[in-house]
Amino acid sequence: MPAPWWSRAVFYQVYPRSFRDSDGDGVGDLDGVTSRLDYLQQLGVDAIWLNPVMVSPMVDHGYDVADARDVDALFGGLGALDRLIEAAHGRGIKITMDLVPNHTSSHHPWFQAALRAGPGSDERDRYIFRDGTGPDGGRPPNNWLSIFGGPAWTRVVEPDGEPGQWYLHLFDAEQPDLNWDNPEVFEDLEKTLRFWLDRGVDGFRIDVAHGMAKPPGLPDMRLAKAEMVLANMDDDPRFNNDGVHEIHRQIRRVFDDYAHAVAIGEVWVYDNEQFSRYVRPDELHLGFNFRLLRTRFDAGGIREAIENSMAAADLVDATATWTLSNHDVDRTPTRYGGGHLGLSRALAMTLVMLALPGAVFVYNGEELGLPNVDLPDEALRDPIWERSGRTLRGRDACRVPMPWEGDAPPFGFSANPQTWLPIPPEWAALTAEKQRDDPDSTLSFYRRAIDMRRSRPQFGGRSVQWLASPDDCLAFRRDGGLKCVLNASRVAIPLPDGELLLASAPLVDGDLPPDAAAWLV
């Protein structure tokens, strides 16, 4: 059987609010994505992952879904998605969407009905309502914290006007968690999956795929972990409960009716054996392994992240996945130290990532070398800012709209100068237009690297062999013959024998400088 298309694909993550605005409201939309498919085709990506575009009050920018079987008017409605699918498929690019099964919006008709119906009703049983503790039930049912800060429980006012039960929300209070023990919840998700897959969607990135099942009795969590925003550890009762695997099996049975489609889970689980369970043959096809993304620019740590990610996939003969950034974390140049140093390291890590076997995920703007943006308080839109009592700034800094062309904001992103997050004037130097014809730009580097990865036989095979390398460096070889060398040390190093295919920085007297990587064959 030939390997499935996704097994070595380069996925390009589009954050639709920030990619391109076609209608001048200052927020990106799906026709905006369609208008830039040439760019994505030239970049060489195989598939797009769209962050959520379903109907939503947009409290968490679409991760609060009020109608899972329609596209929000903000993004252009269903027609705009159909146009994107058709145009992308015409260019051989697949379209995958985000699916949010752990929670809905508080505006979802189910949640509204649950509020009206009162305690003990079937409507309430679709969510996780509990009586409070303490005098008059005035304290939450347990001590769980929301990932966005503050308690994970909110008390409702009952139909009789009195304070009453509490409902669980692992994220914002506008994102009530569904009760996956209620069969109606899966029945509805199945309708949603079939709705989109029948429309031609090529798969889903499944949000919080380690979160849907809750432990019996909802035991307290250890509060030492309170500050770990989106980085819950393996012993956190809010996530990674055994029951989640039966849910994935149910979901997989639907996917099995659509042989072309891929299910990719967002799995913030670090233990290899625990992680591997999510990608068993009857569960998800792919799971995001975040080890590489969480590693500092340190050769030992990077090697360990690669070995563990591959070991976790190998345990169940699954495909490894690699990603350095997404809409929830600091952008790579910023994470690796900022400025020229940060960008050099980010490009070096790009070569490491693209040299590895498996599926790769690139976040929009990564290919332009965009850093985080320091936004003023009044510009912040992420619910984390308010929920944390304005102590955590949230994720807006990595979600600033793409600079396309011209010399001043909004750089062709929108016809409207009031973009949903402001674009800094310094990005004049980073526009796609400026980088397109500059052979030394970050964009040209990404294009070359992705093209080589796709077209050269040296990238074949499923394993890597580690090669000897100087201190604070790493070197590995693919079965097909590609060698990748990373220099995380402070001195230039000689390259191994072979023809140089690509380097992330110019060689110095034939040597690889610090904070750089190279490919050889």
Ligand code: GLC
């Ligand atoms: C996931 C998403 C994040 C979102 C959260 C709640 O972690 O990546 O952006 O806020 O789920 O849906």
